Amino acid sequence: MRTQVGIIGSGPAGLLLSQLLDLHGIESIVLERRSRDYVLGRIRAGVLEEGMVNMLRLAEVGERMDREGLVHEGFEMAFGDRRFRIDLKKHTGKTVMVYGQTELTRDLMEARDARGGRLVYEAEGVAIHDLDTDRPKLRYKKDGLEHEVVCDFIAGCDGFRGVSRRSFPDDVLRTHERVYPFGWLGVLSETRPVSEEVIYVNHWRGFALCSMRSMTRSRYYIQCAFDEDLEEWTDDRFWDALRARLPHEAAESMEIGPSIEKSIAPLRSFVAEPMRHGRLFLAGDAAHIVPPTGAKGLNLAASDIYYLHRAFVDYYKEGRSDLMDTYSDSCLKRVWKAERFSWWLSTVLHRFPDQSTFDRGIQLAELDYLADSEAAQASFAENYVGLPF
Numbered sequence: 001m002r003t004q005v006g007i008i009g010s011g012p013a014g015l016l017l018s019q020l021l022d023l024h025g026i027e028s029i030v031l032e033r034r035s036r037d038y039v040l041g042r043i044r045a046g047v048l049e050e051g052m053v054n055m056l057r058l059a060e061v062g063e064r065m066d067r068e069g070l071v072h073e074g075f076e077m078a079f080g081d082r083r084f085r086i087d088l089k090k091h092t093g094k095t096v097m098v099y100g101q102t103e104l105t106r107d108l109m110e111a112r113d114a115r116g117g118r119l120v121y122e123a124e125g126v127a128i129h130d131l132d133t134d135r136p137k138l139r140y141k142k143d144g145l146e147h148e149v150v151c152d153f154i155a156g157c158d159g160f161r162g163v164s165r166r167s168f169p170d171d172v173l174r175t176h177e178r179v180y181p182f183g184w185l186g187v188l189s190e191t192r193p194v195s196e197e198v199i200y201v202n203h204w205r206g207f208a209l210c211s212m213r214s215m216t217r218s219r220y221y222i223q224c225a226f227d228e229d230l231e232e233w234t235d236d237r238f239w240d241a242l243r244a245r246l247p248h249e250a251a252e253s254m255e256i257g258p259s260i261e262k263s264i265a266p267l268r269s270f271v272a273e274p275m276r277h278g279r280l281f282l283a284g285d286a287a288h289i290v291p292p293t294g295a296k297g298l299n300l301a302a303s304d305i306y307y308l309h310r311a312f313v314d315y316y317k318e319g320r321s322d323l324m325d326t327y328s329d330s331c332l333k334r335v336w337k338a339e340r341f342s343w344w345l346s347t348v349l350h351r352f353p354d355q356s357t358f359d360r361g362i363q364l365a366e367l368d369y370l371a372d373s374e375a376a377q378a379s380f381a382e383n384y385v386g387l388p389f
Ligand code: APR
Pocket: 008, 009, 010, 011, 012, 013, 014, 031, 032, 033, 034, 039, 044, 045, 101, 123, 126, 157, 158, 159, 160, 161, 162, 163, 283, 284, 285, 286, 297, 298, 299, 301
């Protein structure tokens, strides 16, 4: 088989890239090691920056999002006995869209199918060959048969544990990492969200987050130990722990019900640089991870794909390679700023096991300053709605 861009991974990054390339008349094949149902079973974040929303519309996958997504003009924070709102619209003129990554992935898959996109699921042992030539190849096994795809370029959109980043020579790749000493226990339930807007809570017992997928489906998280046993978290235990961390009025009015999904996610900050080696380009979680605080992971994947699709379009339509040459630097500038924001917000909102009374004092001062300062809120809002790309 022959293609222009071989894409590894059918998460949001890989699917969005194949869709945008197709709209510009550029061929691609997406190789995914899991089944379609497995990919659609993963519950991930759900807050889209305005830049990403606009990109999805341009990619012709925004119709259901515009119909069912919830536009949020602000969100709330709570700590100690204070609860305050950050007005995103007032400070930035922008809003965010609450729409689950799972739904977005489904829309992208359907859009690819409708345009006859080539997606191979359950592709085993995907491996990159001949990366040092101008015809790199992807080899994989499917239903017991070996396949080879000869590509002009390869896009590594295969997430943190994929093969693409590991295909970079050791002396080329530099990595930077911070692992946080806790995780997030998340629950999805068919209940009315406790508030119309997202609430981030700093509580001495640990962080809590109230989010949603629709006005009848809630998504809640609480900070937990990173090695927590999920089996030990009954629904009742989860609701009690969540209520104990919420502001009184919210705890009192929260509707509870059976969980329809429950999972634990670790928190990590990670950056790999450069994001390109020869004809291999990394995008999304394959190149960087942010802790979910601030919901930047999915949005960063989208901005990488913005830069990457433009680079390919420029190459195939104009015969120019300068956007390919600047791809890594353009992405990384934005990536590091989102890393800074997510790290800062995680540091301010969580309870750290070794936290001293001084550290706690600084945390509360950060939040007090944010609650009282219009300037701090404007800066925070600018980052929350997403820096330009
Ligand atoms: N071969 C083929 N596919 C692979 C391989 C491999 N060796 N390794 C991983 N994959 C697939 C995964 O199964 C997954 O479907 O690559 C896909 C990567 O998708 P995501 O992990 O969703 O990553 P990405 O598309 O970069 O999306 C950005 O934003 O909200 C955050 O972390 C969250 O997934 C989210 C991310």
